Amino acid sequence: MSIGLVLLSVVSVLILFGVAQRVLDKMQLTDRAALLIAAAIFFGGLLPNIEIGRVSLNVGGALVPLGVCIYMLLKTDTAREFWRALAGSVITAALVFFLGRLLPDEPEKIWIDPNYVYGIAGGIVAYILGRSRRAAFICGVLGVLLADIAVGVMNWVKGIDQQLMLGGAGALDVVVLSGLIGVLLSELVGEVIERIARRDEQSRREQYESRSRRREKAK
Amino acid sequence: MKKRTRAIAAWLALALLCSFLMGAADLSGQANERDENEVYRLMTPDFRELTQVTGKPDQGDEYISGDNMHYRVTRVDEANKTAETELIGAYRMPDVSWLDESAMSVTALRRAIALYCTHSDESYEPTDGTSSDEKRGGIYDVADAFRNAMEEKGVTVYQSDETHHPHDAGAYRRSRQTAMQLLEEGVDCIIDIHRDGIPDPESYETEVKGKDTTQVRLLVGRSNQNSGANKDFATRLKAVADKVYPGLIKDIFIGKGSYNQDLMSRAILFEFGTYTNEKEDVLTSTRYMADVLYRTLYGGVTGAAGVGSDVQYKNSKTAPADGGEGKGGWGGVLVLILVAGVALLIFAFVQTGSGKGTVHKVKRTFQEMSGGLFGGRNRKKD
Numbered sequence: 209m210s211i212g213l214v215l216l217s218v219v220s221v222l223i224l225f226g227v228a229q230r231v232l233d234k235m236q237l238t239d240r241a242a243l244l245i246a247a248a249i250f251f252g253g254l255l256p257n258i259e260i261g262r263v264s265l266n267v268g269g270a271l272v273p274l275g276v277c278i279y280m281l282l283k284t285d286t287a288r289e290f291w292r293a294l295a296g297s298v299i300t301a302a303l304v305f306f307l308g309r310l311l312p313d314e315p316e317k318i319w320i321d322p323n324y325v326y327g328i329a330g331g332i333v334a335y336i337l338g339r340s341r342r343a344a345f346i347c348g349v350l351g352v353l354l355a356d357i358a359v360g361v362m363n364w365v366k367g368i369d370q371q372l373m374l375g376g377a378g379a380l381d382v383v384v385l386s387g388l389i390g391v392l393l394s395e396l397v398g399e400v401i402e403r404i405a406r407r408d409e410q411s412r413r414e415q416y417e418s419r420s421r422r423r424e425k426a427k
Numbered sequence: 428m429k430k431r432t433r434a435i436a437a438w439l440a441l442a443l444l445c446s447f448l449m450g451a452a453d454l455s456g457q458a459n460e461r462d463e464n465e466v467y468r469l470m471t472p473d474f475r476e477l478t479q480v481t482g483k484p485d486q487g488d489e490y491i492s493g494d495n496m497h498y499r500v501t502r503v504d505e506a507n508k509t510a511e512t513e514l515i516g517a518y519r520m521p522d523v524s525w526l527d528e529s530a531m532s533v534t535a536l537r538r539a540i541a542l543y544c545t546h547s548d549e550s551y552e553p554t555d556g557t558s559s560d561e562k563r564g565g566i567y568d569v570a571d572a573f574r575n576a577m578e579e580k581g582v583t584v585y586q587s588d589e590t591h592h593p594h595d596a597g598a599y600r601r602s603r604q605t606a607m608q609l610l611e612e613g614v615d616c617i618i619d620i621h622r623d624g625i626p627d628p629e630s631y632e633t634e635v636k637g638k639d640t641t642q643v644r645l646l647v648g649r650s651n652q653n654s655g656a657n658k659d660f661a662t663r664l665k666a667v668a669d670k671v672y673p674g675l676i677k678d679i680f681i682g683k684g685s686y687n688q689d690l691m692s693r694a695i696l697f698e699f700g701t702y703t704n705e706k707e708d709v710l711t712s713t714r715y716m717a718d719v720l721y722r723t724l725y726g727g728v729t730g731a732a733g734v735g736s737d738v739q740y741k742n743s744k745t746a747p748a749d750g751g752e753g754k755g756g757w758g759g760v761l762v763l764i765l766v767a768g769v770a771l772l773i774f775a776f777v778q779t780g781s782g783k784g785t786v787h788k789v790k791r792t793f794q795e796m797s798g799g800l801f802g803g804r805n806r807k808k809d
Contacts (some may be wrong), residue, residue, distance in 0.1 A: 220652055220689075223767045230792070254611075266604075308597030313546075314482045314624060321650045321685040322596040323603065352600075359601070363592050368562060370590045376604025380690065392774075399777045 224379065225250060231391045235280060235342045248272045253378020262371050263360070269375025269383055273349045280342045293343040296333045300351025303329040304386075305358050323382050326352050327389025335394040348390030352383045466625055468509050469500070477512065478678060481624035484510045489649070489681035491518050491662070493674070520666045521659075526722065538725055539583040541609035541617040542570050545602035545687075547590035549622050554706035558624075563590060565706055569699050570620045572710045576717030582725075585612045603687045606694075615724050616660070616693035619686060621646075622709070623701035631700045632708065635672050640711040641700030642677035648696075649681050651689030652762060660693045660723075667726075668719045675715050 225246055232242035252268030265271060277297075284290040304326045311322050330348030337343065353374055360372030375383045467484055469477040477492060488500040490512065498512035550565035552558045567588070574584040587609055591601040606617055623631065623644060631641045645661045648654065661679050668676040688694040697716065700709040775788035 219764065308595045311596035312482055313595050313598065320683065323600055323685065359597060368592050370592055373604040377607035380607060381604065382600045396774065396777060403780060
């Protein structure tokens, strides 16, 4: 393999690792914890899958992100945030499931890669429901996992003997990517909306102050 | 805390129940979706039909025709099911003059490729009796034949028998896991085997070396960092096929998806014929295609098109120093760094709202991520 291709693979992994660390860092985790979890996702993804019957679980692609979600659910500040995150993940799961059915399936007609859409769906749901980065991560991760379980059940009900793989692609699995995209999206949308709101409030305050000054002068 | 743990358990149970209900409902029933597929015609600038594709293409999609002319889709007319294209020009195909080198000898340390089928239901109607088999489609017979042909050449083939039902957009999410497992074997390339959904069998029927067979379409996704390298690999395959089995590779379609080609720089999607072709004709093409892949990966001299790392070649008299395989890789690195840099700047600007703040934010990010190695110590307490 040429140096260019080797470097391409290395840079891809480094950037994904950096993004994962940054995203985890934004969810009330310390620098060190974020780094450790990102490493657990990457190296856990390389471990052999855990097989339970026809279900195959990847450590880095499913178990570590699931563990982070449960930890964050237990650490939510308010009961409302807690319930919103859970409701959001079920809604995201339904969205992921139906998007899978509705989006184009043939390669020639795909207009946006479905693997990126699920994270966007999770981010939007989480933002609408909770305006929280942690909720966005939970929605992205649990949403995809639950949708995968739904598809697995659907196949088994139909009599199709297909293995249910959860997070099988490790750090590059859609479970992880959706969690990361969800947080980044909610961060971006949240910051833009908050900035607009802050600017409006500032201009209102300035108008009020200049009116007060004029009134005082008039007196 | 106990209350929350119970609540999490209850919600997960409820979510699992919902999943079960969603699954059991199986709203659309994908039994024979082939009938619903639309066929679009790609038209040249002077409105001649170039080819047909399954489903609506998108503006910006690219197409390299059988005669290596490069087109880009400029407008899609949904009413008439046509896509207008602009001619970019003759595609500069890779130099494969090394194929003529008769004295070439190859010593391979290890040769391995991987095969899988994302759309596990895909079948050939005249032979399999259906275009979509919900258990295990006829496409697996094509994959088996391709594997056998490669193994006869001494190549180790890691082929996944996993299915990825149902045939919907989520199939790529499921096959991604299969692809990732196959990549752990350290293969030289990974191939996703499909068949097309164009109703007209003649669009793929051809004759190669006097035998009735079907053509192969190559698909490259342009929504990933490996796009340049994958396109490079596809054109390399076509250049070899054009020389050894003219007419075998129908064309190359460069669409908007990723098709899991972000996982490897030599990942490609083959469409072996269409669902209305006889499977026997398709199976014949697998032998030719295996030869093309073998020559592209291992049959050249270092750097011409070969993998380099796993194969040692002698006699490189006519080989270019680097056949250009690295170009796509370097391009991908630049694009990736550029995209990551721009994204970082946008985020920093959105958060701070000023140029000065953006610079400070970017600096602080690097400080935190490098543990204070770049730009001073990390002041954030653990």
